[in-house]
Amino acid sequence: MRLLPLRTICSSRTYAFTPEVQLTPTAKNRPPPANSNFYITLLNQCAAEKSITQTRRVQLHMKQTGFPHLSLGNKLISAYLSSGSVDDARNVFDDMPQPHVVSWSSMISSYIRQERPQEAVALYKRMMIENLVPDEFTFSSIFRAFSDLRLFNGGRAAHGQSVVFGLQAGNVYVSSSLVDFYAQFGRLGEARIVYDSVKAKDVVLSTALIVGHTKNGEDRQAILVFGEMLNSYIQANDFTFASVLIACGNLKDLTSGRLIHGAILKSGFGSWIAPQTSLLSMYSKCGLIEDSLKVFNGILNPNNVAWTAIIGCLLHSHREEEALSMFRSMILNSVAPPNAFTLSTTLSVCSSLALFEQGMLIHAYALKSGLAENRFVISALVDTYGKCGHVGMARMVFDSLYAPDLVSLNSLINGYGQSGNGEEAVRLFDMTKRLGIEPNDVTYVNVLSACSNSGMLEEGRRVFSLMFTDHSPGPSNDHYACMVGLLGRSGRLEEAEELLSKVQKPDKVLWRTLLGACKIHGKLEMAKWAARKVLELDPGDEGTYILLSNIYASLGKWKEVINIKCLVREMGFKKDPAVSWIYVNKKIHTFMAGDQSHPDGELIYKELEELIEKTKGLGYVPDTSFVLQQMEEFEMERSLFYHSEKLAVAFGVLSSRGKTCNTITIFKNLRVCGDCHNWIKLVSKVIGKEIIARDAKRFHNCRDGLCSCGDYW
């Protein structure tokens, strides 16, 4: 027997196993011959199974067998698009001499689904250039691309084309999409014309108009369209119910909301997730958070939309602790992981309670899950860090933005303002236009408040004057209130009053701001006048009574204080008691004035006495003008010593002793008292640590006897 040369054997093995062989088949290894029907069946299967790999294999097989695969190009495109690979589909599409119109429209709608509107519009324009006739599916998707890209004229031109091709009037698919397009640009008039042009309206078209109205703040109109729809015997679906409930919530129209809740149950949508989510939001907006929780607990498998909704509801109902535990439950129990919506909402909870560590944990989660680049998450982080007194961290997150964002910028300006760094706030404001951002109302409120917090009168005046030249439509009452506050705090009460007189319709906030300034400077007559103005606008404004009584108290006019207190009691008002709190060992410890309920009460009072003695050694003199009740001088001092913020600081000092932490952070629900402020500054010097006091308005970072607010707040 003749042996084959070794090299030949090797090469034959190589031949059999390398992929090149499969691409250049010989008669022996050629795959079985196939016809169109065979590949059509295969491609249908690939599409049904949504498999990119299988579709690629079939395409490869076609090439190997020499089958003209582009003859089934439209089928291939369809299989790739079903599998979610728009790029593979595009490769086939580009190789085809004349793709079918269905392939054009499928490509366009897939680009839109994948949030690639630019490519969708480019394909649509190519259709126009090549004189192709789009079908109804092309039009029903292309308007979304134009609205996503904020290209109103492009969309309107496409509307014209759809009319020319006879595909708009009478077509609910095209018209629904068009109604949505016009509504996205706030053009409800045009949306209504399109809606009216369709004789045989359906549920989708009606829902599109309802949504259009709610998105543009026309909630009453939305409910009217819903009624029109029902009168035309069009049955609402889950989308419709979910949308119209938004309108009820915005209007706080509980009667309609409840009626619709009943209708949802009757029509069998009671267990559908979108209407349920809308229902819980509606109840929360109507102030019925318990009902929201009831609806949420009835959802079998809440998705991340429902979880986010309930977290937001709890936040808006000021039940932040529960909102956070809901977030924890979501992480532990839900199959749906938190998304950017969830994170920004939960960060807002952290921001509201100034929970720095929780905020950092969510930041870490965002980084790990790839959500740290979402603009909502970023701006929520900037806000949270700023409100936690860590404006440096806020700046770091802001600087990580590729393109600066208006909301983040506003949050950062606010962060600087609250921490007493008005100069940086103004510097950022001056950079705004250079960053390509147009400041809005919030920007001006924040920068003016920052000036007010830092006593920057001239800068405040300059910024305010810019509002008349650079900002249309000029300052609003809120901006005037900032300016009145700034002038008032600087002691220029007459000027503040003069500015106020220029406001066409001053609201109670403006008058109350003037009243607040009068309190700082003990201007009783002007205070009485401002208080009268507030009460003319809102006779039940309890804050005004309290402010006025505080002014009398600081001037020692105890008879008037008692009169007001009686009046307030008769009117049934209850003043929010001052509460301070501190986080120690992952627990919140709250204190009220003279509070003895803490388990470590004795130790805390002992610590407090010692701190008071030590600060007296540094020059602390109790300032009894901050006592708001008539009592003997000695009693006044004692009452000052047991203010809630002092107790919280004493507990903080006690708990941090021997530990490495260099900062003690306390919180107070109202403004920090002036005497406590002086005392806390001195305590920071005594213990050699920073004390951060966050009150209702701002941060006080006290270090070495000085405060970041420069004693101006």
Place this chain on the structure above:
DNA sequence: TTAGGGTTAG
């Protein structure tokens, strides 16, 4: 073709 949840101030 239509839908529910998100960030800033007051």
